[in-house]
Amino acid sequence: MSESTDALIPRPRRVLAPGAVHLPGWLTPDRQRELVTLCRAWASGPVPMRAVTMPNGGVMSVKSVSLGWHWLPYRYSRTADDVGGGAVAPFPDVLRTLGRDAVTAACGPEEGAAYEPDAALVNYYDDAAKMGMHQDREERLNAPVVSLSLGSSCVFRFGNTENRNRPWQDVELVSGDLFVFSGPSRFAYHGVQKILPDTAPSGIGFDGRLNITLRQTGLA
Ligand SMILES: O=C(O)CCC(=O)C(=O)O
Numbered sequence: 001m002s003e004s005t006d007a008l009i010p011r012p013r014r015v016l017a018p019g020a021v022h023l024p025g026w027l028t029p030d031r032q033r034e035l036v037t038l039c040r041a042w043a044s045g046p047v048p049m050r051a052v053t054m055p056n057g058g059v060m061s062v063k064s065v066s067l068g069w070h071w072l073p074y075r076y077s078r079t080a081d082d083v084g085g086g087a088v089a090p091f092p093d094v095l096r097t098l099g100r101d102a103v104t105a106a107c108g109p110e111e112g113a114a115y116e117p118d119a120a121l122v123n124y125y126d127d128a129a130k131m132g133m134h135q136d137r138e139e140r141l142n143a144p145v146v147s148l149s150l151g152s153s154c155v156f157r158f159g160n161t162e163n164r165n166r167p168w169q170d171v172e173l174v175s176g177d178l179f180v181f182s183g184p185s186r187f188a189y190h191g192v193q194k195i196l197p198d199t200a201p202s203g204i205g206f207d208g209r210l211n212i213t214l215r216q217t218g219l220a
Pocket residue numbers: 121123131136147156190191192211213
């Protein structure tokens with residue numbers, strides 16, 4: 001969204017369902033660029049970005065890299081078992097602080113202070129990539145999931161907690177937006193329907209969309 005459109009049509013904070021909070025423009029442009037630079041470094045190793053192969057043989061269109069704990073369907077590992085088996089990079093302090101700030105903004109200071117994210121997923125979407133409806137449910141706790149968007153906008157589908165079907169709500173997630181799944185919405189189904197090409201803010205420094213998802217696994 002261009003800056004002028006942004007100014008004309010304010011996007012207020014929205015609670016889509018109890019515990020599902022969308023905070024548009026939560027990251028400043030400087031913070032967005034800083035995170036893009038960090039994502040580039042995280043994507044360069046020790047574990048390379050890869051498209052996950054699902055148990056049915058399908059290959060995801062999104063490319064991803066994990067920090068802290070490596071996610072593969074449907075479990076976490078300290079080693080990148082489906083990409084060479086190397087050790088996963090440690091969970092970065094910068095994301096721990098960011099996660100707490102995000103949960104504080106969405107849920108309040110008590111939940112923010114208690115948040116101990118230990119797994120991050122950096123997802124890269126080219127203009128054709130999507131993510132099917134799913135739950136984030138490999139975690140043993142119901143601590144919030146924090147989701148940050150960078151680059152091109154997308155149509156994000158926020159569903160219900162029962163199944164991948166309706167009712168759902170389609171929301172545009174724009175560069176800098178924060179979305180938090182917490183409380184009764186922690187295990188809601190969700191997905192990315194499509195990327196909206198050529199919508200990234202100027203100067204963001206890459207094509208496509210990046211999503212950073214933070215989770216607290218409850219694993220030791
Ligand atoms: O890209 C997004 O906004 C969602 C990513 C997601 O749901 C996931 O990685 O589990």
